[in-house]
Amino acid sequence: MLTRRIVIAIGAIALLTASPALAQDKSIVVASTTSTQDSGLFGHILPLFKAKTGIDVKVVSQGTGQAIDTGRRGDADVLFVHAKSQEEKFVADGFGVKRFPVMYNDFVLIGPKSDPAGIKGGTDAIKAFTALKDKAAVFISRGDKSGTHAAELDLWKAASIDIAKDKGAWYREIGQGMGAALNTASASNAYVLSDRATWLSFKNRGDLEILVAGDQRMFNQYGVMLVNPAKHPHVKQDLGQALVDWLISAEGQKAIADYKVGGEQLFFPNATVPGA
Amino acid sequence: MRAPDTELPIVCDSVSVLVGKLAILDRLSVTFGDGAPTALIGPNGSGKTTLIRIAMGLIAPTSGRVTWGGREAVPPLRRAILFQRPVMLRRSVVGNLRYALAAAGIARDRREARVIELLALVGLAGFEDRPARKLSGGEQQRLALARALARDPAVLFLDEPTASLDPAATKSVEDVIRAVSARGIKVVTATHDLGQARRLAGEIVLLHRGRAIETAPTERFFMQPQTEEARRFVAGDLLL
Amino acid sequence: MPDQASALQLVLSGDPALFAIVRLSLLVSLSAVVCAALIGLPFGALVALTRFPGRAGVIVVLNALMGLPPVVVGLAVYLLLSRSGPLGSWGLLFTPAAMIVAQTILITPIIAALSRQTIEDLWLEYRDELAAMNVGPAGRIATLVYDARFSLITTLLAGFGRAAAEVGAVIIVGGNIDGFTRTMTTAIALETSKGDLPLALGLGFVLLAIVVAVNAAAWGMKRVGEQYAG
Structure with a gap:
């Protein structure tokens, strides 16, 4: 009687823990900062990205330092933060592929x-x-x-x-x-x-x-970069790069510019500005 | 799987049990053989309970030897015990019995028939689904007896089985003990009730200060006690 | 969740995001309770039934671990499950499974320590009868856990309460990902950081109501069970 209950319990747990693995099929993890999340920017632009590509973006929002560490450990596919010198070091150390400026606030x-x-x-x-x-x-x-x-x-x-x-x-x-x-x-x-x-x-x-x-x-410049698959082979290179490409595309840049709170624009896209 | 019928005789040979420096049993020798019930009597602290636990195999003596059917360290497969204050498992009446039957290794498909048989034997038919801990003292005692009998023992130890019961409950428990004995199960009972010892036992063992003072057939023990201690105990003068 | 809504409105309007969060919270915490019970109950019973050198030390440590800080557990599990950690290849970080692992570690000592006490008390009562019935060690543990089941429900509730209320561990290993690893407590932390204190407090009351409901259900079960098992 007891053993049957244990078997059921283990089955339930197996089912529960297996389901996220299934859901991971077409999804990426983005390590980002609290500002992008808390301001509601992601809530505005990610549904647009998903509608276009079918890719689920899971955002882990942390302080920039912690977010960069998450990327360095390989626990995210894409890093989207605002600390230019740290981002450049991240790429220089080989943890990121290439940094792209996206926007500033x-x-x-x-x-x-x-x-x-x-x-x-x-x-x-x-x-x-x-x-x-x-x-x-x-x-x-x-x-x-x-x-x-x-x-x-x-x-x-x-x-x-x-x-x-x-x-x-x-x-x-x-x-x-x-x-x-x-x-x-x-x-x-x-x-x-x-x-x-x-x-x-x-x-x-x-x-x-x-x-x-x-x-x-x-001014506060945001950059985005794919975590280097050469360092972390499990990184979802194609899906992650798709997000990076979309953010700096005309369509992504417009989505960012369109996000307003109380009629006020929060983020100013500048992917095309050299050196940003 | 039943152990062969090798429990009897149970021989305690110069058995001592020390707690610290205090001798609970002091080089005690006694033999429990086949036949009529044996009653262990003696004042409080004379070692009755400890002797029962030794003979049951629940505790090992500090020194001396215990054998069951001539062998040492026999697991209690065909021995059973009714404690002075038996503990009811937190289950129903049948739950308690089924547990004891399972613990005794009775096959699942034979358990229900045994449950019915045992409940009838101890007069608890109709109590099947009652929570065991809500039974009266006498009913609990009889359920514990049924539980002890579940393993079809060759020998049954009883530790003051009626100490806290009223006369009616005492009689019903004694009736069950008689029925058990009539089935050929050796009964060894510790009791303070000399009347009960006379009614049930064929043999009396008088313990005093951890030693077996006198062992005799019941009639002779009460009519012609051989020792001074026995005479004083029967007269109610032997207190410690 | 819509920005301006109050917690009450969210509940009344059956906000799907809120219910997904509630569902995940229950799933994670209840799974952790089940896992912790599978580990903690037998372990507690084992410590209750055995005598070995250093046993007092084990009991003291077990009792002390009841106060394990969730953040420390979260961090340890994070380092363990991180891609750069020893179990990184499992890919569990930032998933509900990681949250279950962290909460299991957090509450296993609670369940083990409390059940040790409960089972030891029952063992002192049962030991002679079980010895007389020649019940072996595994049978003893099973019997004691089964017969103490109604008292142990309270133990499991203590574990559940701790798991459902903690935020430190799940936010680190789960990442508070919207729609995936956001629980009641991490949502409350998020709304607090967004300065929406009324919504955060409202969610707190929803969480409280859920915990009360789970406890009420368990208490009812215990009552009915005790009626029949005595």
Whole structure:
């Protein structure tokens, strides 16, 4: 009696675990960042891709650092992130085949409406960051080695601030994703650097608003690349390359440009811009 | 698969059981042979329960030798025991019996007939689907008896089988014991009830401080006790 | 899931995405309970019934492992199943199977430790009878597990509760892939990171309702079973 039940249970588990294997037939895994997922971009463009090619895209959204590591380990077929120097190193190390620029969005400096650092309305990121440090305004840092974190560190550097040395109690590293950083900033009325896409689809804003935007140094370039089948032979080369090709095709680029939240375009395709 | 009928006689030869430095059994020698039931009597702590467990093969003596039909270390295939407080398995009445029959190696297709036979023997026909743990004390005792008989034992040990029962339940259990004995099964029972010993047993073994003081046919034991301890015990004066 | 919908609206409108998530959560956690029971119950019974040197240490470790952090389990399974890991060729990372593996590891100690206690208590009660009936070691374990089954249901529920509630392990090994490895807890984590706290909280209540329903069903089973088995 007991043995029969065990057999049934094992059968059920075998069935359950076998079904994803079957479903994997025409699907690829894409390691990407939270911003592309949380902003709803994938929800908009992937159904279009599937309708055209029949390929199921499974998106694992992680911080850029973790996403790149996922690609390096061979646990994804395609990498779609925003940290150009890390992406180039990924390709140079032989883990990626070739990096293609896809689109950009921009970072925005978010802060409380009361704006204790007095940076509201500016377009100069350097000035704003200098003011934050001088006024010791509470600032939430991702602190998770993500693309956004890297961009933030670059901005401190550009403002000639050695944040590792100059940080005080006002500088708070939370080591979490964009959403968690925004939630924390909202709860403590702090300043935070966010990508515009995540900010626009973020709902728990509290007293926060965009204070500084539009600086060239705050542009955020996305690149896509196939994980190198020479390193990881199981990579679905044809299906993965199909996604890469579609993203940089005229059709894919238009799909990206068409995605709007509240009437506002979030991502700006630039696959054809050399050196992006 | 039945073991050959090699359980009897059960011979305990100079058996000691020590717990720490305390001797529960002290170089005790006794033989349980074929025939009428044997009653083990003696004051509390005299070693009755321990002797039953030794003879059943549940525990090994610290020193001395136990043989069943002349052999040592015989698995308890044709021995059965009714504990003083038998534990009902968390199953129905038939569930308990089926379990015992399966444990005794009775073939599946012969079990149901045996269940009916055993329930009739102990007077529990009609109780089949009752949860065993919700039976009364006397009913539990009789179900435990049926369970013990499931393996068709050559010898049945009883450890104060009626200690906590009222007179009516006691009588019904004694009736079953008589029926069991009449089937040729050797019964060895520990009891505090001298009346019960007289009613059931053909032979009395008096234990005192871990030793067998006197072994005698029932009539002679009560009419002409040979030892001082036996005389005092029958008179109710031997307390420890 | 539509962005503006509340959890209640999703439930009332029978949102297919929500039901797929609920279904996957139940499938993963219940499968993990079954796997963990197949490993943990016999192991717990074995420890309950045997005496060996170092047994106290095994029990202490088993009890301590009940507090295994899900993130650590997730990470270990991730490294194991990653394409670059020892079992990478199985291709299980980012699949429901990987989530079942992680949750199984997470709750096996819970089931083993709690069942060890339950079975040991019953063993002290049964040992003489089973010895008298000449029941061998395997038979003893089977008997004790079977007869303790109604108490062990509570043990399995503790394991299920832990599995259904954890997010740390499944989000690492499952990847929270929409429509494939997204469970109730990873969906809650996602909605929280998107700042949609009301939806996240609403999903939390849906999860709570499911866990309550599973517990109620098990409790009813236990009641009815005990009526008949005593």
